[in-house]
Amino acid sequence: MLENKNKKVLPTLREGAGSLLIVLIALSAVIALSLILSKNPGKTLGYFFLGPLQSRYYFGNMLNSAIPLIFGGLGVSLAMQSGNFNLGGEGQIYGGALITTLCTIYFAPLGIVGALLALFAGASTAGALAGFSGFLRMKWNTSELITSFLISNAVLLVVNYLIAGPFLDPSTSLIATRKIPETFRLSALLPPSNLSTALFFALVAVITVHIYLYKTKSGYELRMTGLNSRFAKYGGINTKKFIVLPMFLSGFLYGLGGGFAIYGTYFASIKEFSAGMGWNGLAVALIAKNKPSAVIPAALFFAYIEAGARSAMLHSDVTFEIAAIVQSIVFFLISSEVLLTLFEKKRRPA
Amino acid sequence: MELAVEMLNITKTYPENNLRANDGVDFVLRKGEILCLAGENGAGKTTLMKVLYGLEDHEEGTIKIRGNQENISSPMVANRLGIGMVHQHFMLVEDFTVAQNVLMGIEPRKHRISYDLKKAVTLVNEVIERHHFSIEADMVVRNLTVGQKQQVEIIKMLYRDVDILILDEPTSVLTEQEIESLFSTFRQLAKRGKSLILITHKLREIKAISDRVSVMRNGKMLGTYETDEVDERQISALMMGKSISFFIEHTKKDDESRPVIEGRKITVLRQGQERPLLNGLSFTAYSKEILGFAGVSGNGLGVLEAVLGGFIPTFDGKVLHNGKDITNIGTALLRKQGLAYVPSDRLHIGSSLKATVQENIIVGESGSFKKNGFLDQKRVTKHTNDLLQRYSAKATAQMPIGTLSGGNIQKVILAREIERYRDYIVFSEPTWGLDVASSQFVYEQIASLRDKGAAVILISSNLDEMLTIADRIIILYRGTRVASFSGDEARALSKEEIGEYMLGIRNQGDRGA
Numbered sequence: 001m002l003e004n005k006n007k008k009v010l011p012t013l014r015e016g017a018g019s020l021l022i023v024l025i026a027l028s029a030v031i032a033l034s035l036i037l038s039k040n041p042g043k044t045l046g047y048f049f050l051g052p053l054q055s056r057y058y059f060g061n062m063l064n065s066a067i068p069l070i071f072g073g074l075g076v077s078l079a080m081q082s083g084n085f086n087l088g089g090e091g092q093i094y095g096g097a098l099i100t101t102l103c104t105i106y107f108a109p110l111g112i113v114g115a116l117l118a119l120f121a122g123a124s125t126a127g128a129l130a131g132f133s134g135f136l137r138m139k140w141n142t143s144e145l146i147t148s149f150l151i152s153n154a155v156l157l158v159v160n161y162l163i164a165g166p167f168l169d170p171s172t173s174l175i176a177t178r179k180i181p182e183t184f185r186l187s188a189l190l191p192p193s194n195l196s197t198a199l200f201f202a203l204v205a206v207i208t209v210h211i212y213l214y215k216t217k218s219g220y221e222l223r224m225t226g227l228n229s230r231f232a233k234y235g236g237i238n239t240k241k242f243i244v245l246p247m248f249l250s251g252f253l254y255g256l257g258g259g260f261a262i263y264g265t266y267f268a269s270i271k272e273f274s275a276g277m278g279w280n281g282l283a284v285a286l287i288a289k290n291k292p293s294a295v296i297p298a299a300l301f302f303a304y305i306e307a308g309a310r311s312a313m314l315h316s317d318v319t320f321e322i323a324a325i326v327q328s329i330v331f332f333l334i335s336s337e338v339l340l341t342l343f344e345k346k347r348r349p350a
Numbered sequence: 351m352e353l354a355v356e357m358l359n360i361t362k363t364y365p366e367n368n369l370r371a372n373d374g375v376d377f378v379l380r381k382g383e384i385l386c387l388a389g390e391n392g393a394g395k396t397t398l399m400k401v402l403y404g405l406e407d408h409e410e411g412t413i414k415i416r417g418n419q420e421n422i423s424s425p426m427v428a429n430r431l432g433i434g435m436v437h438q439h440f441m442l443v444e445d446f447t448v449a450q451n452v453l454m455g456i457e458p459r460k461h462r463i464s465y466d467l468k469k470a471v472t473l474v475n476e477v478i479e480r481h482h483f484s485i486e487a488d489m490v491v492r493n494l495t496v497g498q499k500q501q502v503e504i505i506k507m508l509y510r511d512v513d514i515l516i517l518d519e520p521t522s523v524l525t526e527q528e529i530e531s532l533f534s535t536f537r538q539l540a541k542r543g544k545s546l547i548l549i550t551h552k553l554r555e556i557k558a559i560s561d562r563v564s565v566m567r568n569g570k571m572l573g574t575y576e577t578d579e580v581d582e583r584q585i586s587a588l589m590m591g592k593s594i595s596f597f598i599e600h601t602k603k604d605d606e607s608r609p610v611i612e613g614r615k616i617t618v619l620r621q622g623q624e625r626p627l628l629n630g631l632s633f634t635a636y637s638k639e640i641l642g643f644a645g646v647s648g649n650g651l652g653v654l655e656a657v658l659g660g661f662i663p664t665f666d667g668k669v670l671h672n673g674k675d676i677t678n679i680g681t682a683l684l685r686k687q688g689l690a691y692v693p694s695d696r697l698h699i700g701s702s703l704k705a706t707v708q709e710n711i712i713v714g715e716s717g718s719f720k721k722n723g724f725l726d727q728k729r730v731t732k733h734t735n736d737l738l739q740r741y742s743a744k745a746t747a748q749m750p751i752g753t754l755s756g757g758n759i760q761k762v763i764l765a766r767e768i769e770r771y772r773d774y775i776v777f778s779e780p781t782w783g784l785d786v787a788s789s790q791f792v793y794e795q796i797a798s799l800r801d802k803g804a805a806v807i808l809i810s811s812n813l814d815e816m817l818t819i820a821d822r823i824i825i826l827y828r829g830t831r832v833a834s835f836s837g838d839e840a841r842a843l844s845k846e847e848i849g850e851y852m853l854g855i856r857n858q859g860d861r862g863a
Binding site for chain 2: 216
């Protein structure tokens with residue numbers, strides 16, 4: 001029995017070893033950068049590493065910024081597990097958030113039903129944006145990677161226009177839509193931070209996606225299509241379906257991420273409020289190696305780096321770009337996959 | 351006697367399953383000899399050669415090349431020492447010419463910048479002429495036959511001045527004639543002082559080509575023998591631990607046989623090619639019968655397989671299942687209609703290597719394991735373990751199927767497809783690369799399906815296999831049927847005669863099947 005357990009744990013450890021090494025390299029990069037860039041590296045590092053954990057405010061904000069990353073990371077993971085790429089997260093979050101905001105305002109009289117409808121409408125819109133790329137691939141074999149990216153870029157511009165034009169709230173100095181009614185805002189956790197109960201919805205989303213992928217027939221077929229689509233087709237799985245559906249679900253999750261950002265944090269679609277969330281979701285999925293359960297730690301790590309950099313920037317003499325540098329190092333190391341396979345390399349005969 | 355390779359006390363353990371693939375193995379290769387490394391699947395032959403070629407590391411033991419101890423840490427080091435390996439699965443860029451493939455990484459330059467294609471062709475043609483190969487340097491690899499592709503792999507090694515050449519199952523995909531010409535190439539190479547190691551388990555070939563034979567079993571080296579001094583039976587006994595010969599009983603088509611699958615004038619065209627891949631092929635597969643399609647690869651066997659599997663559309667003609675038109679309805683619907691099918695490409699089509707064994711087992715049948723909307727994992731695992739036991743496949747339900755040996759992967763595929771079968775089943779190259787015991791197992795399964803009343807369609811380029819088990823044989827040449835025999839008729843003919851049909855030298859005319 002014990003031996004069996006070891007057999008399962010060891011490969012998992014070995015798989016994790018690569019990710020862990022990358023995290024360590026990233027953290028050493030923080031140290032190196034501080035030593036080079038800061039006049040007082042000790043102080044900078046102190047704020048970087050401990051800042052996010054020191055107060056309810058910082059800690060709550062860090063958790064809060066992990067929420068859209070979790071939704072985005074799930075969205076990307078789901079698409080990747082089916083063998084599809086969704087590079088349109090930016091537009092899908094932004095578009096989903098706008099639709100959610102507007103619908104919430106219009107559906108306000110319906111109460112809780114209205115809120116659910118609004119979330120669903122926003123997420124479905126985002127899903128349709130991504131699903132359309134899937135449809136194009138199914139129909140004409142266009143690359144969903146390119147189309148999702150291009151569509152998303154166009155959507156960003158359209159949403160910018162809608163926020164700054166027809167739906168601009170003239171009563172504030174921000175470029176933003178009207179705010180959603182107070183009754184619909186999710187209650188705060190750890191005030192005065194921005195953290196809200198949206199966190200629980202993110203966790204529910206992780207569990208749901210995990211169950212879908214690993215415990216249902218449709219999830220099984222999706223994964224089989226992603227692992228080897230020729231095999232899936234040979235086995236009788238309708239592989240065309242699993243080009244469109246995972247893309248739709250991927251966009252849907254991104255859209256939910258946008259919706260919950262509105263319900264929990266921003267309360268209105270502010271111009272470019274979600275910039276970067278889509279890409280970071282992609283990075284999170286890469287770190288998590290497309291496993292839903294690993295999305296949570298990956299998102300937390302990403303949020304921690306960002307919060308650390310913000311804290312170091314406020315209290316010491318480095319700029320916020322240090323976060324971008326560290327994140328790009330992680331992104332690069334992960335996507336090159338060299339280190340990830342380092343520990344697995346000699347396992348199997350070539 | 352000069353020694354090319356000495357491997358002493360090599361031990362190699364695969365950590366994930368703690369399997370000792372090589373257990374204190376000693377191996378010696380003399381200069382200028384052809385040595386066959388024989389053993390069943392999983393005996394450790396390929397592992398030993400991968401150690402020699404630097405593809406696998408080893409925990410214990412020393413390697414000497416031409417008397418000097420070497421640490422071969424990668425294939426590049428091996429190449430530098432003059433060791434080359436031709437893998438069972440070719441590693442060629444299909445869209446490149448022979449010359450481009452051969453010179454990959456060492457391209458001749460014009461003005462030190464641009465690729466000198468003319469010179470490349472000249473250089474490679476020199477090697478081709480020196481060794482009397484049948485191809486030309488400016489041919490595109492995609493258009494070559496399997497045998498010719500293998501020549502490209504060998505030329506690749508010869509061009510790099512390799513003088514110790516390892517070939518993994520070099521004959522497994524070749525026809526009789528191709529094998530003969532390959533062997534004469536080998537003999538010439540040996541005469542020029544090159545030393546060759548052939549990994550194989552075909553007894554007849556060991557006798558035909560080798561000077562010496564080394565036999566492995568279960569990771570151990572049993573010994574090395576002068577080929578003249580042992581006979582096939584002795585080698586077989588060493589390899590298997592016991593001796594087995596194929597024996598499958600044949601049945602006569604009886605009155606209860608009925609047509610199950612009918613092909614009517616099936617024609618398949620490829621875009622941009624005038625010659626059809628299949629040209630008006632008609633046949634009828636009856637229940638209680640094994641209908642074999644034989645031919646040299648490239649003459650329509652693969653196309654027929656793809657048509658029956660629903661992977662490519664036909665241009666003209668019909669496929670009927672119990673009288674119902676199933677032409678071009680796609681794989682998913684064919685499966686629903688009752689298609690059971692063991693494909694030739696079992697690593698890319700027949701299985702999903704990264705998925706677990708049980709995930710491979712339930713593909714397409716996952717619907718029947720539902721419980722309250724979810725997959726009933728317990729039942730899936732139980733079903734899988736059941737099948738693994740019944741088909742004596744060495745595996746567990748939860749391990750990735752890619753970690754199994756080729757024979758065990760094929761057993762898992764067989765188990766799945768035989769479970770699915772309703773009234774007909776398609777086998778394509780079912781014993782390709784399998785050892786004797788696994789092949790016998792496959793043949794028994796096929797025969798028992800036939801006895802249960804299945805219409806079995808067997809597509810195979812392995813003539814021995816055809817003659818062993820088929821009840822009726824249709825020979826394809828250039829996409830058309832050139833001959834058909836009952837199994838007994840075929841067994842009465844000599845292999846050379848059948849080979850002439852396969853090569854298009856003879857044609858029966860359309861005699862009706």
